[in-house]
Amino acid sequence: MTTFWPWLSLAGLGAFHGVNPAMGWLFAVALGLHRQSRRVVWLSLIPIVIGHALSVATVLAVVVAFGSTLDPSAFRVGAAILILGVAAYMALYGHRHRVRVGMTTGLAGLALWSFLMATSHGAGLMLVPAVLSLCVADHAGELVMASSLPVSLAAVAVHSGAMLIVTAVLSLAVFTWFDLAILRSAWINFDRLWTLALGVTGVALLIQ
Structure with missing residues (x-):
């Protein structure tokens, strides 16, 4: 149960990212409606998930690289401070500082947008506590990271897979039965939810 x-x-965070329109499905629907093609909606999912997965993998690569050289407590506190810093930035400026990519961008531009959006939102940072609990063991004050690479790759796969499923379901549902006008009457401020989640994660690492 401790490893479950x-x-x-990881899967839950992937699903949350999939629900968040800022992470991809809004772009997929917009491109599909612009080109009047369900196939475009399907194709848009590929660069969205690739860009997001690359962003998350980059963060976890840093965790693996530095986690094996730092004291466990110092590394945890450092990660917590970084996460809380991103949460503070999101609370102050997140809604005003956006990645500017047009709704008619191509697939390459969509991958770049997805990577930058996930990075600016601190998506990879949210996975750090779960990955640390899976691949870091404290034995006599030393970090054991022998299985960190395969575990990190598996974490990216689980997270990205959950995001892909949710993004695909939402994109196709909105494209088929609704349109973007639904957002005017059914909108949730995911930026605030995400900022709150970052803050909770940072505090949890500090008191762990």
Whole structure:
């Protein structure tokens, strides 16, 4: 059970990213409606997930690289401070500082947008507690990271897979039965939810 919950949290965060229109499905629907093609909606999912996965993988690569050289407590506190810093930035400026990519961009531009959006939102940072609990062991004050690379790759796969499923379902549902006008009457401020989630994660790392 102790190893089940981190995987569940990785999938849950992927699902949350999939629900968030800022992470991709809004672009997929917009491109599909612009070109009047369901196939475009399907194709848009590929660069969206690739860009997001690359952003998350980059963060986890840094965790693996530095996690093996730092004291466990110092590394955890450093990660918590970084996460809280991103949460503070999102609370102050997140809604005003956006990645500017047009709604008629191509697939390459969509991948770049997805990568930058996930990075600016601190998406990879949210996975750090779960990945640390899976691949970091504290034995006599030393970090054991022998299985960190395969675990990190698996974490990216689980997270990205959950995001892909949710993004695909939402994109196709909105494209088929609704249109972008639904957002005017059914909108949730995901930026605030995401900022709150970052803050909770940072505090949890500090008091762990």
